[in-house]
Amino acid sequence: MSGEDRPFCGHVPTTCAVCGADRYYVMYTIRGKHHRLFRCDGDEQVVKCKRCGLVYLNPIPDPDALLHVWSDHPVTESDISSTLADAALGDVANIRRFKTSGTLLEIGCGYGALLGEAQRAGFDVCGWEVNPRKCEYIKRTHGVENVFWEPPWERGLPDRTFDVIAMLDVIEHIREIHEILREIRRLLKDDGILYLNTPNLDGIRSRIKRRRWPYFIALSHIYFFTCETLDKLLRTEGMTVRKRLIRPSRSFARNLVKSALRTVNIFDELCVVAAKA
Ligand SMILES: [Zn+2]
Numbered sequence: 001m002s003g004e005d006r007p008f009c010g011h012v013p014t015t016c017a018v019c020g021a022d023r024y025y026v027m028y029t030i031r032g033k034h035h036r037l038f039r040c041d042g043d044e045q046v047v048k049c050k051r052c053g054l055v056y057l058n059p060i061p062d063p064d065a066l067l068h069v070w071s072d073h074p075v076t077e078s079d080i081s082s083t084l085a086d087a088a089l090g091d092v093a094n095i096r097r098f099k100t101s102g103t104l105l106e107i108g109c110g111y112g113a114l115l116g117e118a119q120r121a122g123f124d125v126c127g128w129e130v131n132p133r134k135c136e137y138i139k140r141t142h143g144v145e146n147v148f149w150e151p152p153w154e155r156g157l158p159d160r161t162f163d164v165i166a167m168l169d170v171i172e173h174i175r176e177i178h179e180i181l182r183e184i185r186r187l188l189k190d191d192g193i194l195y196l197n198t199p200n201l202d203g204i205r206s207r208i209k210r211r212r213w214p215y216f217i218a219l220s221h222i223y224f225f226t227c228e229t230l231d232k233l234l235r236t237e238g239m240t241v242r243k244r245l246i247r248p249s250r251s252f253a254r255n256l257v258k259s260a261l262r263t264v265n266i267f268d269e270l271c272v273v274a275a276k277a
Contacts, residue, residue, distance in 0.1 A: 007069055009038045011059035016049040017177045017223055018233045023050040024058065028211040035061070035220055038069045046216055046224070052232055055201055055224040063175045066220060071130045071149070075111075075137050088113035091195070092121050094245060095164055098193050098273055102163030105187065107180065108170035109147065112138030119144055123164070128152055153183050161187050166195045172221040181237035185276060193273050194239060200270035202226045215268075225270060238277050245271040 015022040024047040031043050040061050047058045091114055095104075104118050109127035111134060119125045119142065126146040129135050135147045148155060165184050174180055184194055199215040200206070201224045206213040215221055225233070231241050 006035070006037060006039045007065070007072075009035075009040050009061040009065040009069065011040060011042065011044075012062050013059045014056070014175065014222070016052060016054050017056060017175070018054045018229060018236065019049060019052040021049055021051040024048055025050065027055065028216065030211060030216060037073060037220070038066070046211070052229065053226075054229045054233075055226075057222045060175065060222045061220055066173075067130065071132070073131055073133075075131075075133045084111060084113040085117075088117040091166070091168065092117045094271070094273075095166070095193075095195050096121065098195075098243075099163050103161060104164040104166065105152070105162045107152075107165065107167040107184070108173075109138065110134060112142045112144055112147070114166060114168065115144045115147070116142030118166075126162075151183075152187065157187055159186050160189045160192075163189055163192050164195060165192065168195075168197050171196060172198045172215075172223045172225070175222060177223070177233065178237060181234070181239065185238055188276060190276060193242070193275050194234075195271075195273055197269055197271040198223075198225050198230065200226070200268055201229075202270070203268045205268050227270060230270060230272065234272075234274050235277065239274045240277040241272045241274050243273040245273070 016024070026045050026047050028046040029043050030046065038061065045058055046055060048055050095118070101122050102124065104115075104123040104125045106115055106118075106125070106127045109115050109129045112127060112129075115125045115127045115138060125144055127135075127138060127144060128148060128151070129138070130149055132149045135149050138144050138147045165188055167184070171177065171180075188194065199221065206215070206224075215224065227244060234241060
């Protein structure tokens, strides 16, 4: 999809997703922002909440128009790489450090690499993906039957259904962030875990690149978390971080010697294991 083929999204103003405040200062203005899947007019601002420190986009691409873009996007072979499979192997290994079996829901399961890998590892898996074409792809390719495109709260899933809920590279896209976290908390068993990752605004690459950090420029991210602001967000919905796994992003990892720097907060990806507080 390129140029004028991409659908158009307008902008709408927003407030801080963590604390609800609307007072902020502008960190960067991103001119002529290029979104891969859609077009937007005008510049975009990366702002920082004066009350809680969350960094977010304001205004944001219209969420209703964006939902249409996500759910209508064709399945393209070029989006499906061996990197996804490698990452899924690593994610399942991480999850198995905390839960070795049980029920697993992935929110925003994309092309289903994690679901397929988790199913092979013995988990009873279930996925939510807003794009019906991807749901069909997952069923066909990974043999995962329980994949649905309507929101979990419309399916009447009972309380405390899941041992594990995974949400990878998703939280930074969703404006209804509190609603999603509330649903996650409702669906998790009392000893269940939330396995979540998002770009790491504390990482060294964001500090070096500043306004040119790829996660500001090329993608439809609306929130940019640090360890501190992600902790604050989870706490507002009765969740607490049990373990932090900061690591290189999938593309960054290929170019770095990983092990020497693993304990320092420099990497591009913030991954946490959270549980009910
Ligand atoms: Zn705030």
